[in-house]
Amino acid sequence: MSFTRRQILGGLVGLGVVGLGAGGVRYWLGKPMFADTHDYELIAAPVDLELVAGHSTPAWGYNGQAPGMELRVRQGDWLRVRFVNQLEQDTTVHWHGIRLPLEMDGVPYLSQLPVKKGEYFDYRFLVKDAGSYWYHPHTSSSEQLGRGLVGPLIVEEREPSGFQHDHTLVLKTWHIDEEGAFTAFSVPREAAREGTRGRLTTINGKPTPTLELPSGQVVRLRLLNLDNTVTYRLNMPEADVRIYALDGHPVEPRPLGEEYWLGPGMRIDLALKVPEAGVELPLRNGPLRLATFKGLASEQPAGEWPAALPANPVPEPDLEKAETIGFNFEWSATLAKPNDKGPAKYWQINGQAWDISDKTCTDRPIATLKKDGHYIFELRNMAQYQHPIHLHGMAFKVISSNRRKIIPYFTDTFLLGKNETARVALVADNPGTWMFHCHVIDHMETGLMAAIAVV
Structure with missing residues (x-):
């Protein structure tokens, strides 16, 4: 079994460190000084969040955010990320849903050695498939994902998709109490059943947000379930909404229907016809409101439904000889x-x-x-x-x-x-x-x- 050699981080020069503040260490995702080696820097470090109003949660994030900052790359291009670990624990980055070489898959002791505090690892791979994907550790997963080490990876289509508006919505339920302190990420009794549920559900780190969208337009909504446990029963009653992709891969556009069950790790790309200005539409998990979409006056002409997205180059299995x-x-x-x-x-x-x-x-x-x-x-x-x-x-x-x-x-x-x-x-x-x-x-x-x- 062979490993990609770990590299020792000699310092933080050129790594885009913004500085220290009362809210914890803050970093940003920026272009590095040496663009011939990598395109992005992704830094895992502690970050304080205000998930509960007036209370601080000691989370772990990427580049000062939890969930982590959205990464975008175009289909057919190389993604080159220098990952830096500033946590007290070993960690890695797994690129969920991406078809890539084994040495880039982020599984410790299989594809690479764990990245220790103060070290970096360069992930470099060609991105074959367009769609909605995500990244997370594959070490101490219940705690590391539970504390916020998750983030979206969006692979844009090689050619224009037909959508003029594109929004990523990260769903995550946090294991915290009423004062923002973490509770157990895994309880044995629950692990042996459906899994240990959190208490507070957020979209992009905010509970029940309102998102204003241009009225009359067809908007692409990328919903990513980055939760440890929860399956969301997504529904949008009274909305004109269609499914365009499942877990990154295009499907023939069709109505969302009564509800769609989105399990942990799964993604769905929806197209929503935004109602007239001032009208609100709920996004729900069963009967529970997750977010509100509100029409905002727009001078743009009414949008049309885009054509189906082009299929990804996945080989077709032959069922007769399988x-x-x-x-x-x-x-x-x-x-x-x-x-x-x-x-x-x-x-x-x-x-x-x-x-x-x-x-x-x-x-x-x-x-x-x-x-x-x-x-x-x-x-x-x-x-x-x-x-x-x-x-x-x-x-x-x-x-x-x-x-x-x-x-x-x-x-x-x-x-x-x-x-x-x-x-x-x-x-x-x-x-x-x-x-x-x-x-x-x-x-x-x-x-x-x-x-x-x-x-």
């Missing part, structure tokens, strides 16, 4: 208590529970695929709780379910409902050992993760 592999996601009472040998294990895949403290787990992949082979994964949820199943390094096509009608689409994360069996297909075109796990973070950390090798 080999089928089954994966059972289940709870195991026999493994359900912590012991002195390692962390608790409440979940397993095909009878195997992942041990997050064991650095050698990746040496024992649960499946080995042939490079460029065609496969169907049969995903069986043997439990009463939902699991957003995420695959690193590749995209797969959802083709069927025993519980709902599926219009086939490509994705990297599929919300597997309780007692649901779904079939997804892929071409194993990216060599390496890739993580395969539930994106309810405390499910992942208590067993529901595996490695899949492509050789």
Whole structure:
């Protein structure tokens, strides 16, 4: 097993440090002095937030923000990010949903060594697919994501999309109390069930915000679920709104319908026809208001619905020659208590529970695929709780379910409902050992993760 060499950070010259303030260390995302080495600097450091009015929350953020600042790149270009760790913990950056080389995937002891405090790591990869993606650590995930180390990565289409207005909305529910202090990110009783829920839901770090949009225009809304646990039942009653992409990949535009279940790690791109000036439309999670969209007087002529977005260059699986592999996601009472040998294990895949403290787990992949082979994964949820199943390094096509009608689409994360069996297909075109796990973070950390090798 080989690692990308860690580099020691000799100083912060040219790293865009703004300075210190009463609210904590503040950084910014800027162009570096030496543009021949990287385009952006991304700095993980403590940052104080006011999530609850009048109270301070000791969060961790990227470049002085939590959630982190939006990164944008054009499809077909290289993304070059120098990541700097100013936390007391080791960390990495995983680029969720991006098809990239293994050494850039951000998994410690598999694709790279952890980045220690005062060190930097250069992430450089060609971005193949347009769409809405995100970045986060793959170390101490329940705490690091829970404290705010998440951020959006937007890959713009190679050619103009037809949308004149584009807004990113990051959904996150925080584990804090009424005074803004953090509560437990993972509680054993809840980790063995649906996952440990937070208390305060925000969009772009603000609870129930109002977003003013130009009336009469068709606006692109990118909704990203960057929560540890919560599945949002998104609905916009009385709105004229259509789905344009799921988890970064375009679909034939269609109405949002009654509601869409957006699990942790999942994204959806909507097009909203903004109502006349002064009219308000709610965005809801079930019956609960998440945000309000308000029409703002505009002198622009009424907007038209853009054409469907161009498909990403994902290889099409041949279902006739595909080999089928089954994966059972289940709870195991026999493994359900912590012991002195390692962390608790409440979940397993095909009878195997992942041990997050064991650095050698990746040496024992649960499946080995042939490079460029065609496969169907049969995903069986043997439990009463939902699991957003995420695959690193590749995209797969959802083709069927025993519980709902599926219009086939490509994705990297599929919300597997309780007692649901779904079939997804892929071409194993990216060599390496890739993580395969539930994106309810405390499910992942208590067993529901595996490695899949492509050789």
